[in-house]
Amino acid sequence: MDATKSETQFQKETLRIETFSDGVFCIAVTLLSLEIGVEVKGNATNTGLFHALAEKWSICLAYVISFVNVLLAWIGHHSLFKQLHKTDNFIMITNGILLMLVALVPFPTKTLGLFLQTGALKTAVIFYTAYFVLISLAFRLLWHAALRRKDSLTRGITDVQIKQITRNENLGLICNTIILAVAFINPWTALALSFAMWIYWIGFS
Amino acid sequence: MDATKSETQFQKETLRIETFSDGVFCIAVTLLSLEIGVEVKGNATNTGLFHALAEKWSICLAYVISFVNVLLAWIGHHSLFKQLHKTDNFIMITNGILLMLVALVPFPTKTLGLFLQTGALKTAVIFYTAYFVLISLAFRLLWHAALRRKDSLTRGITDVQIKQITRNENLGLICNTIILAVAFINPWTALALSFAMWIYWIGFS
Amino acid sequence: MDATKSETQFQKETLRIETFSDGVFCIAVTLLSLEIGVEVKGNATNTGLFHALAEKWSICLAYVISFVNVLLAWIGHHSLFKQLHKTDNFIMITNGILLMLVALVPFPTKTLGLFLQTGALKTAVIFYTAYFVLISLAFRLLWHAALRRKDSLTRGITDVQIKQITRNENLGLICNTIILAVAFINPWTALALSFAMWIYWIGFS
Amino acid sequence: MDATKSETQFQKETLRIETFSDGVFCIAVTLLSLEIGVEVKGNATNTGLFHALAEKWSICLAYVISFVNVLLAWIGHHSLFKQLHKTDNFIMITNGILLMLVALVPFPTKTLGLFLQTGALKTAVIFYTAYFVLISLAFRLLWHAALRRKDSLTRGITDVQIKQITRNENLGLICNTIILAVAFINPWTALALSFAMWIYWIGFS
Numbered sequence: 001m002d003a004t005k006s007e008t009q010f011q012k013e014t015l016r017i018e019t020f021s022d023g024v025f026c027i028a029v030t031l032l033s034l035e036i037g038v039e040v041k042g043n044a045t046n047t048g049l050f051h052a053l054a055e056k057w058s059i060c061l062a063y064v065i066s067f068v069n070v071l072l073a074w075i076g077h078h079s080l081f082k083q084l085h086k087t088d089n090f091i092m093i094t095n096g097i098l099l100m101l102v103a104l105v106p107f108p109t110k111t112l113g114l115f116l117q118t119g120a121l122k123t124a125v126i127f128y129t130a131y132f133v134l135i136s137l138a139f140r141l142l143w144h145a146a147l148r149r150k151d152s153l154t155r156g157i158t159d160v161q162i163k164q165i166t167r168n169e170n171l172g173l174i175c176n177t178i179i180l181a182v183a184f185i186n187p188w189t190a191l192a193l194s195f196a197m198w199i200y201w202i203g204f205s
Numbered sequence: 206m207d208a209t210k211s212e213t214q215f216q217k218e219t220l221r222i223e224t225f226s227d228g229v230f231c232i233a234v235t236l237l238s239l240e241i242g243v244e245v246k247g248n249a250t251n252t253g254l255f256h257a258l259a260e261k262w263s264i265c266l267a268y269v270i271s272f273v274n275v276l277l278a279w280i281g282h283h284s285l286f287k288q289l290h291k292t293d294n295f296i297m298i299t300n301g302i303l304l305m306l307v308a309l310v311p312f313p314t315k316t317l318g319l320f321l322q323t324g325a326l327k328t329a330v331i332f333y334t335a336y337f338v339l340i341s342l343a344f345r346l347l348w349h350a351a352l353r354r355k356d357s358l359t360r361g362i363t364d365v366q367i368k369q370i371t372r373n374e375n376l377g378l379i380c381n382t383i384i385l386a387v388a389f390i391n392p393w394t395a396l397a398l399s400f401a402m403w404i405y406w407i408g409f410s
Numbered sequence: 411m412d413a414t415k416s417e418t419q420f421q422k423e424t425l426r427i428e429t430f431s432d433g434v435f436c437i438a439v440t441l442l443s444l445e446i447g448v449e450v451k452g453n454a455t456n457t458g459l460f461h462a463l464a465e466k467w468s469i470c471l472a473y474v475i476s477f478v479n480v481l482l483a484w485i486g487h488h489s490l491f492k493q494l495h496k497t498d499n500f501i502m503i504t505n506g507i508l509l510m511l512v513a514l515v516p517f518p519t520k521t522l523g524l525f526l527q528t529g530a531l532k533t534a535v536i537f538y539t540a541y542f543v544l545i546s547l548a549f550r551l552l553w554h555a556a557l558r559r560k561d562s563l564t565r566g567i568t569d570v571q572i573k574q575i576t577r578n579e580n581l582g583l584i585c586n587t588i589i590l591a592v593a594f595i596n597p598w599t600a601l602a603l604s605f606a607m608w609i610y611w612i613g614f615s
Numbered sequence: 616m617d618a619t620k621s622e623t624q625f626q627k628e629t630l631r632i633e634t635f636s637d638g639v640f641c642i643a644v645t646l647l648s649l650e651i652g653v654e655v656k657g658n659a660t661n662t663g664l665f666h667a668l669a670e671k672w673s674i675c676l677a678y679v680i681s682f683v684n685v686l687l688a689w690i691g692h693h694s695l696f697k698q699l700h701k702t703d704n705f706i707m708i709t710n711g712i713l714l715m716l717v718a719l720v721p722f723p724t725k726t727l728g729l730f731l732q733t734g735a736l737k738t739a740v741i742f743y744t745a746y747f748v749l750i751s752l753a754f755r756l757l758w759h760a761a762l763r764r765k766d767s768l769t770r771g772i773t774d775v776q777i778k779q780i781t782r783n784e785n786l787g788l789i790c791n792t793i794i795l796a797v798a799f800i801n802p803w804t805a806l807a808l809s810f811a812m813w814i815y816w817i818g819f820s
Binding site: 016019020023024027028031034035089092093096099100103104105106107110111114115118119120121122123124127 | 236248
Binding site for chain 1: 631634635638639642643646649650704707708711714715718719720721722725726729730733734735736737738739742
């Protein structure tokens with residue numbers, strides 16, 4: 001039955017899934033801000049509000065970290081889908097799993113922001129970094145699904161390009177796993193490593 | 206008056222409604238995550254946060270179930286609209302009812318997640334499964350609206366294709382009704398049946 | 411400076427504003443569901459949850475009313491923009507005011523849902539119906555802005571079509587004002603009139 | 616490698632980033648309404664609800680101010696991207712920083728609305744106006760990134776057009792800095808100046 005579909009139809013299908021995925025990334029990234037608010041107990045004074053705002057640095061830091069992570073994931077998702085010509089059920093499912101994880105990023109973000117200044121710092125950072133290991137895994141799985149059938153990929157893609165994406169996905173997974181391992185020893189070093197990874201990512205890819 | 210509209214105009218109208226519907230599906234699926242957060246009473250410790258996170262399994266399970274359900278509904282909505290060439294008021298209304306139900310999915314999802322570990326388990330599962338019977342009904346009604354006038358459908362659609370979609374919509378409605386009936390007897394079996402239905406749906410459609 | 415812009419550029423501009431407006435309508439309609447949740451005090455039992463859910467009828471009713479109202483507003487916005495060929499600052503501002511009101515619909519909706527079963531019923535219904543008088547006013551203003559300059563409208567639009575839209579906008583404003591007036595006397599009759607207006611709207615337009 | 620990309624590909628890339636940015640603006644503007652709700656302690660009466668609603672004027676004012684600010688930022692973002700032909704990493708990053716700030720606008724908005732009627736008025740207005748200085752800075756930085764490489768800009772753009780945009784971005788930054796400075800002396804005058812700036816912006820640009 002698939003053989004009767006024209007090339008244009010396949011591209012429309014792929015575009016539609018990509019548009020839907022873009023929507024999820026876009027909403028997830030904007031929803032991150034929802035939890036951030038400030039309260040002052042008793043009578044509100046200028047200095048009281050100032051201190052209440054200053055205490056929110058940990059929540060704002062968690063927001064920035066997650067915003068960058070989701071934005072980089074979106075760029076990664078986009079460069080992966082650019083190589084896709086056709087989708088099948090397996091690609092749809094792995095993409096669905098990835099979106100499910102992306103849409104839930106506000107949960108580890110909130111957890112990180114709330115507990116960064118508390119005694120539960122280590123658990124919060126482990127939970128957060130483990131969550132992004134899961135996202136890297138979902139990316140790797142999606143790429144695996146795309147590679148399964150030759151005709152899923154865009155015509156004209158070279159083996160070099162395929163290898164480069166595979167290398168990138170593997171690298172992301174390895175880096176995130178190392179960061180998770182470091183989080184068990186020193187949570188702040190783990191967060192600093194995330195930051196270093198971004199610099200590398202932005203500068204070299 | 207309708208006779209003066211060109212073919213392209215009809216397709217634009219249909220596309221616009223589809224884009225709006227896609228938006229509702231996309232936002233509804235991402236909003237599911239909003240309720241999920243974690244709190245620790247008293248002084249936060251690493252083990253305290255760990256246990257608080259571990260207790261969230263029921264809310265996360267409800268999230269996953271609803272995410273898959275809404276994603277499958279989106280795929281179903283898309284394959285139905287692919288056969289639509291033109292919309293009329295009746296199609297608009299039935300589509301509106303469907304979207305109204307889809308946008309409210311976070312409500313039964315929250316209810317399911319909150320009461321899965323409590324004595325109100327059965328009522329929560331009945332409410333949840335009954336809600337998806339309603340969604341199946343709305344789908345069936347939308348397809349009924351599409352079939353009412355011959356010229357609403359895409360040119361070149363075969364009777365076999367029409368029958369297949371009708372069969373799929375009926376099957377969805379029957380399956381969800383059975384799951385609801387089972388929920389009255391054993392809630393966990395009902396949830397397991399939902400899961401089995403997905404496997405079938407993904408594997409065979 | 412405007413004279414140097416091509417026809418296609420004008421259409422692109424109009425399309426972009428329409429897409430943005432569609433987004434606001436779409437998100438506003440889906441956000442309506444966010445407030446709806448259920449709680450059970452003390453130990454949760456099946457009958458306890460059942461009664462808690464049953465008590466939510468007023469919030470669900472408010473949700474349905476607002477969903478239909480925003481959906482009808484979206485259809486109205488769309489049919490108005492179909493006649494627009496070019497936008498200017500005045501159209502942008504009136505459209506912005508309309509979007510500002512549409513995006514805030516969750517506020518009167520929540521108010522209606524929360525106080526429908528209380529002694530504050532009349533104030534809640536007056537607030538809600540007055541809010542939709544404002545939205546009708548914004549629509550009327552947007553159409554007024556579009557009519558100001560001849561070249562804002564699509565070429566080929568007939569005077570009959572213009573009159574019909576003007577009539578529709580005026581009718582909506584008058585109906586909503588009557589409903590508001592009735593709300594001061596009998597809130598339930600006002601809500602019933604809204605319902606009757608929809609039936610008319612859907613059946614005859 | 617960039618040399619092998621066709622013109623159309625560059626435009627697609629730019630369009631995609633613009634669509635994503637539009638989504639963030641659109642969601643951010645609609646999310647502003649989420650915090651606005653009303654509560655009545657004890658038995659709800661008609662006059663009680665009326666007074667509770669009337670007290671919400673400060674939150675509604677903050678909502679209106681932020682809605683207009685984000686809408687103007689969206690228009691500014693659009694007119695800036697119209698001059699972009701190609702994006703590079705630096706443009707992507709500065710655009711990302713801008714979006715991160717836009718998505719977090721609900722936070723200063725809530726703060727402004729909550730503390731406008733309290734003794735913490737000055738801190739709230741300083742926080743709010745300082746936030747929009749940051750947004751102006753991000754805009755200026757984005758335009759700086761766009762100007763870095765000649766081929767990032769649309770072909771046919773004149774030096775006069777470039778100068779005009781540069782002037783606009785600088786003007787926005789200066790105006791917002793002045794408003795911030797005024798906020799330290801008199802918060803209400805600062806808000807009135809914002810309002811005056813809009814009138815100018817809408818009337819002359």
